[in-house]
Amino acid sequence: MPELAEVEFFRKRWNSGLGQRVVRVGIHGQTRVFRGINEAEFAKTLGGSCPIGSAAHGKQMIFRFDRATLGVHLGMTGELRVESPDFTPGQHDHLVLWQKDAALVFSDPRQFGRLLFQKGASDPPWWKMRPPDLLSQEFTREELAAFLQRRKAAPVKAVLLMQERFPGVGNWMADEILWRARLHPATPGGRVKDVAVLWKTIRGVCRDALRVIGTKWGDPPDTWLFNHRWRDGGPCPRCGVELSRKEIGGRTTCWCTRCQVD
DNA sequence: TCTCGTGTTTCTTG
DNA sequence: TCAAGAAACACGAG
Numbered sequence: 295m296p297e298l299a300e301v302e303f304f305r306k307r308w309n310s311g312l313g314q315r316v317v318r319v320g321i322h323g324q325t326r327v328f329r330g331i332n333e334a335e336f337a338k339t340l341g342g343s344c345p346i347g348s349a350a351h352g353k354q355m356i357f358r359f360d361r362a363t364l365g366v367h368l369g370m371t372g373e374l375r376v377e378s379p380d381f382t383p384g385q386h387d388h389l390v391l392w393q394k395d396a397a398l399v400f401s402d403p404r405q406f407g408r409l410l411f412q413k414g415a416s417d418p419p420w421w422k423m424r425p426p427d428l429l430s431q432e433f434t435r436e437e438l439a440a441f442l443q444r445r446k447a448a449p450v451k452a453v454l455l456m457q458e459r460f461p462g463v464g465n466w467m468a469d470e471i472l473w474r475a476r477l478h479p480a481t482p483g484g485r486v487k488d489v490a491v492l493w494k495t496i497r498g499v500c501r502d503a504l505r506v507i508g509t510k511w512g513d514p515p516d517t518w519l520f521n522h523r524w525r526d527g528g529p530c531p532r533c534g535v536e537l538s539r540k541e542i543g544g545r546t547t548c549w550c551t552r553c554q555v556d
Numbered sequence: 557t558c559t560c561g562t563g564t565t566t567c568t569t570g
Numbered sequence: 571t572c573a574a575g576a577a578a579c580a581c582g583a584g
Contacts, residue, residue, distance in 0.1 A: 297562060326579070353563080370563050371581080386581090404580050406563055448574060457564085465562045544575070546561070 298352060298428075298462030298500060299507035304374040305350045306509075308357065311376070311391070311398045315344045316359075320383055320390035326405035327372075327388045336411050340364070340391065351424045352461025362413050365420065369406030375399040425461050428500050438496075439489045446484025452543025453483045454496075462500070465545050466520055471499045472549065473519040473532075478556040479547045485556075523548035 319341045323333030343359040350356075355366040366374070381397040383390050389400040389409065400409070412418040426432035437459075445453045454460050454468040463471070472479050475495040477486065486492060506514050514520040519537075522528035528537045530550035539548050 300562080367564085370561070403582065404561090404563095406579070408564085445573080452574080455563085467562080469562095545563090 297464030297467050297503070299503035301353050301355060301368065301462065302350050302504060302508035303510075304368065305348050305355050307376055308345075308374045308398050309348055311393055311396055312345050312347065314393040314395065315342060316340055316391045316393060317342075318390075318392040320387075320392070322383075322388045325388050327369075327400070327402055327407050327409050329408065331409060331411050335413070339411075339413055345391075351421075351427065352457060353464070354421075354424065354461070356417070356421050358415075358417075361415070362411065363415075363418055363421070365408075365410030365412075365418065366400060367408045367410075369402060369404065369408065371404040372400065372402035372407030375401060425458055428460060428462065428496055433497075435490055435493045438493045442483040442486050442489065444483075446482060448483050449480045449543045450477060450483050450486055450492075451479035451545070451547050455543065455545065460496070463496075465547075466523065467499055467503060468545075469523055469548050470503075470519050471495050473530075473554060474499065476553050476555070478554045479542045479549050481556050519548065519550075 319337045321328065321333055321337055328336070339362045340359065343361050345357055345359050347358040348356065353367060357364045357366065377397040377399055379392060379395060379397055381390065381399065383399070386403045387399050387401045391398040410418065410420060441459045442450070442453065445456070451468055451472060454463050454471060455465070469479070471492070475492050477492065517531050519531060522531055522537060526539055529535070530537055530553060533550065533552050535550055535552040537548050538551050539546060541547065
């Protein structure tokens with residue numbers, strides 16, 4: 295599930311552990327989420343360390359400790375939870391950081407998520423190289439137009455899922471953006487006529503998602519496509535026409551055949 | 557039993 | 571060399 299807003303929600307959950315030393319580290323080191331990590335060093339470094347800050351960018355999170363940084367990507371089914379200090383990990387709880395008053399848990403059944411780890415206090419290269427935030431001033435209409443031209447043959451739905459330019463946009467956000475912008479998801483990037491409207495809509499959906507989901511996992515209102523896109527035959531919340539569902543750009547895509555024309 | 561999926565990486569093809 | 575699509579990863583839900 296985790297896209298921009300959900301990631302922010304999970305990050306805030308773990309923030310309750312900031313400033314509290316880790317007294318014990320529990321890992322399922324053999325699972326995919328630890329790929330590329332030396333488990334022994336990981337456990338040794340984080341044991342006794344103290345989380346001092348965190349940040350989220352797109353689908354990526356960074357938790358800064360006094361002696362290391364921990365990157366978390368939740369993949370499709372990952373989540374961060376806070377449990378009581380006597381917590382016993384289940385099958386999919388790959389990482390548990392026990393503190394005096396709580397246990398910080400990273401869990402991911404499908405193991406598409408990933409942990410990144412670096413010793414020391416400096417930010418790792420993957421964090422320094424992140425693309426501009428979609429709500430920042432660096433994400434401009436001109437940038438968007440240029441990117442669409444570079445990906446001129448790909449369906450705009452697939453383009454919106456490219457994290458190198460649209461960090462945090464996942465499947466439901468891409469559908470929501472295209473529905474609000476009245477743009478057919480199969481439209482080739484190079485044939486998007488009104489880039490300014492698309493640009494404005496991208497930022498609007500990011501803002502709305504962070505407001506509704508990023509703060510307390512509220513349910514988006516029924517006026518969004520979000521609540522109607524999960525099942526076949528749902529109605530378009532704008533015009534009532536039956537929504538279409540088909541794979542576009544490699545992902546299940548939902549759109550309104552009346553509102554969204556090529 | 558079978559199919560599908562709110563993601564990313566790697567491989568293949570053009 | 572670059573872009574686009576497909577496959578693979580692993581598991582639960584319907």
